Amino acid sequence: MSEQISRLDAGTSEKTVFSVEDLTVTVGTRRGPARAVAGVSWQVRAGETFALVGESGSGKSMTLLAATGLAPRAATVTGRVRLLDSELTALPDDRRRKLRGRHVGFVFQDPMTSLNPVLPVGRQVTEAAEEHLGLTRRAARDRAVELLELVGIPSAAQRVDAFPHQFSGGMRQRVVIAMALACEPDLLIADEPTTALDVTTQAQIVELVADLQQRLGTAVVWVTHDLGVVAGIADTVAVMYGGRIVEQGPVDAVFDTPTHPYTRALLAARPDPARRGEDLVAIPGAPPSPLDLPPGCAFWPRCPVRADPRCEHELPPLTPVGPGHTVRTFYPGETS
Numbered sequence: 001m002s003e004q005i006s007r008l009d010a011g012t013s014e015k016t017v018f019s020v021e022d023l024t025v026t027v028g029t030r031r032g033p034a035r036a037v038a039g040v041s042w043q044v045r046a047g048e049t050f051a052l053v054g055e056s057g058s059g060k061s062m063t064l065l066a067a068t069g070l071a072p073r074a075a076t077v078t079g080r081v082r083l084l085d086s087e088l089t090a091l092p093d094d095r096r097r098k099l100r101g102r103h104v105g106f107v108f109q110d111p112m113t114s115l116n117p118v119l120p121v122g123r124q125v126t127e128a129a130e131e132h133l134g135l136t137r138r139a140a141r142d143r144a145v146e147l148l149e150l151v152g153i154p155s156a157a158q159r160v161d162a163f164p165h166q167f168s169g170g171m172r173q174r175v176v177i178a179m180a181l182a183c184e185p186d187l188l189i190a191d192e193p194t195t196a197l198d199v200t201t202q203a204q205i206v207e208l209v210a211d212l213q214q215r216l217g218t219a220v221v222w223v224t225h226d227l228g229v230v231a232g233i234a235d236t237v238a239v240m241y242g243g244r245i246v247e248q249g250p251v252d253a254v255f256d257t258p259t260h261p262y263t264r265a266l267l268a269a270r271p272d273p274a275r276r277g278e279d280l281v282a283i284p285g286a287p288p289s290p291l292d293l294p295p296g297c298a299f300w301p302r303c304p305v306r307a308d309p310r311c312e313h314e315l316p317p318l319t320p321v322g323p324g325h326t327v328r329t330f331y332p333g334e335t336s
Helices: 060-067 093-103 121-133 137-150 169-180 199-216 227-233 251-256 261-268
Strands: 016-029 032-045 049-053 075-083 104-107 187-191 219-224 236-241 244-250 318-322 325-328
Touching (some): 032 049, 032 060, 032 075, 032 236, 060 219, 104 169, 121 137, 121 169, 137 169, 169 199, 199 219, 199 227, 227 251, 236 251, 236 261, 244 251
Parallel strands (some): 049 236, 187 219
Antiparallel strands (some): 244 325
16 A cells, blocks of 8 residues: 555545544553443544544543554554545554654644753754655755744744743644644644643634644644634534544534533533623533443433433434434433
8 A cells, every 4th residue: 555645735625634433442451441432433524624522531532542543552443544545554553653744743732742842943843844755954944944934933033943941832832733734734633732721822723723724725633622612613523422422513513403412511511701600510420431331321320311211221323413413312302
């Protein structure tokens, strides 16, 4: 199988860039196997933003790590993952690493864990480009300045030799985005990239990624628990709970007509300026442990509906409720 994947044009939005089919991840622990992800399927096309949302521990980040070949060594991964015309799950580690480095960019939550404190940022921005595009050191430096300007770093030609500690948190995250874009990837994966930032900087980073996506035609996968961010940037959203997708569809459909009780509970828990002074709405109970998942619907112990006794012992199927909109429940029409 060829490792060469052609760069997509911004207008080819029909082309699927990344697809995950029936992905399952089981992690071996001292207490036994933990099923972190169970039968997850989704895809993202060029120029689109796909968002994975859910509480901490729902399986969002593990899904992305496993899909890109970065799962822990103790993890057993099954399913199919395709990056454009290459099936990643069928490739050896060295070939998968080359594809990942050339065609996938990563932006993680804390920029300081992604940056080497003893190397100038310009050098870090172009390491991947030197490795995968064969740039000379001089060309790489010019490329670093260009990328830093692209992500809004002021005086980029002077700051290219600065070190990470000389930047603010928001500017460090911009540097990490520049690193992710160095090889002009077909896919950008952003895993909680704004959590550690203040609200104003969060908005700037979200706007930056959206602008770069529009200009470059990059497919974006955004992992977050911030539903406000999702509403503003995503085309498609998948809600995860207990390692499974419980609702998935166009962002407007999921937000306007949420069908799964967990999706409705997440939306109800959002801070609302109109309810200023009132207590925040909380989802009672706690997410299930991947070491001891219920045999049926994982949300059943916390569900306010419980309309069907099968929920406790039988896994509900994914049911279509609209164009591209599916939900995992026995009672898609029930709301209370």
